[in-house]
Amino acid sequence: MAAAGPLGGIRVLELAGLGPAPFAGMLLADLGAEVVRVDRPDTGPLRVGDPRFDLLGRGKRAIVVDLKHETGAATVLSLVGRADAVLEGFRPGVAERLGVGPAQCLTRNPGLVYGRMTGWGQSGPLAASAGHDLSYLAATGVLHAIGSAGGPPQIPLNLLGDFGGGALYLVVGVLAAMQHASRTGQGQVVDAAIVDGVAHLATQVGGLLAAGIWRDTRGVNLLDGGAPFYSVYETADGRYLAVAALEPQFYEQFVAGLGIAGELPAQYDPAGWPRLRESFAAAIRSRPLREWTAIFAGTDACVSPVLSLAEARAHPQLAGRETFVMVAGVAQPAPAPRFSGTPAADPGPPPAAPEPIDAVFADWGVERQ
Numbered sequence: 001m002a003a004a005g006p007l008g009g010i011r012v013l014e015l016a017g018l019g020p021a022p023f024a025g026m027l028l029a030d031l032g033a034e035v036v037r038v039d040r041p042d043t044g045p046l047r048v049g050d051p052r053f054d055l056l057g058r059g060k061r062a063i064v065v066d067l068k069h070e071t072g073a074a075t076v077l078s079l080v081g082r083a084d085a086v087l088e089g090f091r092p093g094v095a096e097r098l099g100v101g102p103a104q105c106l107t108r109n110p111g112l113v114y115g116r117m118t119g120w121g122q123s124g125p126l127a128a129s130a131g132h133d134l135s136y137l138a139a140t141g142v143l144h145a146i147g148s149a150g151g152p153p154q155i156p157l158n159l160l161g162d163f164g165g166g167a168l169y170l171v172v173g174v175l176a177a178m179q180h181a182s183r184t185g186q187g188q189v190v191d192a193a194i195v196d197g198v199a200h201l202a203t204q205v206g207g208l209l210a211a212g213i214w215r216d217t218r219g220v221n222l223l224d225g226g227a228p229f230y231s232v233y234e235t236a237d238g239r240y241l242a243v244a245a246l247e248p249q250f251y252e253q254f255v256a257g258l259g260i261a262g263e264l265p266a267q268y269d270p271a272g273w274p275r276l277r278e279s280f281a282a283a284i285r286s287r288p289l290r291e292w293t294a295i296f297a298g299t300d301a302c303v304s305p306v307l308s309l310a311e312a313r314a315h316p317q318l319a320g321r322e323t324f325v326m327v328a329g330v331a332q333p334a335p336a337p338r339f340s341g342t343p344a345a346d347p348g349p350p351p352a353a354p355e356p357i358d359a360v361f362a363d364w365g366v367e368r369q
Contacts, residue, residue, distance in 0.1 A: 005032025005335070005344035010178070011364065013079055014060070014087045015100065016040060019133075019158070020166035020194065021089030021117040022056040027171050028085075029059035030335035031344055036360055037062045037351070038076060052328045057350035064354045073099030075357065080105045080112060082364040084181075085174050089117040092127050102189045112187040113177040117170045119161075121193030133161035136194040142202050149219030149226060165197030222246075228277035229254065229267060232306065239289035240306035243280070253301040257292075258283040 010033040014025040022037075029035040037060045051057070066072045077100065080086060086105055088095050095101040095116075102114045116122060119131040137143035137160060138153075147154040173190035181187050208214035220226040229245045245254035251267050260283055265272020284292065289305050296303040307315060313324045313331055325334045328349040335344040361368055 004342070005030070006339050006342040007032040008342070010034065010085070011083045012036070012085045012087060013038060013076070013083045015076075015090070015095070017089035017117075019089070020162045020170065021087050021115075023163050023167040024115070024117065024170040024174070025060060025087050026056045026058055026347075027167065028174070030347055032342070033084075035060040036079065038067075039064045039354055041066050051350050051352050052330050054350040055330070055332050058327065058332070059348040060351060061360060062351040062354045063357045063360055065357070067098040067100065073104070076100050077104060077108045078366050079360065079364060081108050082366055083109065083112060084178055085113040085115060087115045087117065087170070087174070091130075092118065092122045106187055106189075110187055111181045111185050113174050113181055113190060114187065115170050115174045115177075115190045115192065117166060117192050119166075119194045121196060122191045133158035133166075133194070136161045136165070136198060140195055140198045140202065142198050145202075145205065145216075145218050145224060147218045147224075149217070151219070153218065160201070161194050161198055165199075165201055166192065166194040169197035169200070226273070228273050228280055231277070231280075233281050233284040235287060235289045235292060236285055237288035241284055241289060241292050242304045242306050244302040244304075246302070250300050250302045253299045254296075254303060257295050257299060257301055257303070 007028060010028070012025060012028050012033050012035045014021065014035055014037045016022070016037050016039045025035045025037065037057065039062055041064050065075050067076065080100070086100075088100075093101075096103070102116075105112055105114055118127070119133075119136045120126040120129060134143070134155060137156075142160065143153045143155075145153075146156055170190065170192035173192050177188050177190050205214055209216060214221050218224055223230060225231050227246075229243060229251055231243055233241050233243065235241055243254060245251040248267060255264065258280065260279055264279065265275055267276075287295075292303070293305045312318060318324060323334055324331050325346050326332075327347055332347070335347060338344075358368065360366075
């Protein structure tokens with residue numbers, strides 16, 4: 001099945017799971033790869049309710065294979081022989097026990113890229129242990145760094161671990177390994193661990209910490225809400241305004257927009273930050289969000305209204321770029337990033353139901369075993 005996008009012609013086999021591995025498959029499908037998800041007979045596509053809302057399955061095909069059946073592994077390996085990549089998110093050793101681990105798959109297809117997605121990784125004392133996004137953020141020290149001064153760590157949804165440090169690193173690894181395979185014909189295993197990815201995302205902060213510029217305490221630093229000019233403030237109507245006026249020239253426009261009278265402490269003197277915060281908070285509490293939005297519109301003050309997920313779709317910039325699209329009546333983000341020469345098409349809907357395996361076999365040129 002030909003598709004638009006830079007990955008047109010690439011075939012990916014995804015062993016159904018939850019969270020980051022399916023998101024990685026979705027991203028590859030968004031960019032034009034043909035992704036066939038292998039569902040289990042007892043759980044189907046691991047979704048709840050109307051399949052239209054199974055957005056991590058968008059643009060994919062789905063088949064059902066019982067890998068615990070004596071013919072299950074052989075069926076999957078037949079497709080592996082024609083695939084460019086396999087994605088799986090099982091605990092270490094599970095795929096091997098099911099007969100579809102890296103050794104079995106690479107024997108069938110030496111040029112294959114085998115992408116493994118776990119929280120703790122394939123090695124180490126916790127490799128076989130259970131965990132979730134929050135577990136991995138806690139272990140890397142990143143969770144400790146997120147939150148207000150004097151308050152508990154705050155949970156950044158599951159975006160930072162599952163999808164940022166997990167799925168995106170899996171995709172980068174798979175694409176890099178496929179590039180190597182295209183040059184050499186040699187496939188390999190990509191071991192993508194959420195703890196590795198999250199730690200890697202924090203590289204810059206780690207450098208600042210080592211240099212003594214960043215304090216290992218949340219809510220007291222330049223980019224964690226400690227600086228009063230990089231923070232969030234409540235407005236008169238109980239909404240919130242995000243302020244990111246870091247550079248002096250932007251800071252000047254921010255202060256001018258607030259209309260604060262009198263001399264203020266120097267912007268980058270931490271000793272004056274408590275007074276600045278009080279002044280900013282009092283001023284911003286004096287007007288509703290819509291008025292602040294109008295005041296700062298067209299300026300470089302780096303001030304933005306904090307919108308809800310539903311409101312974000314109507315933001316002029318996002319609407320102008322068509323950041324969100326409608327697929328089967330469901331609003332969802334458009335594929336990203338964008339390409340000038342091989343633009344991706346709007347995503348297809350998630351599979352409403354698994355299709356016959358013979359249809360995929362025929363399209364992939366695989367003979368029925």
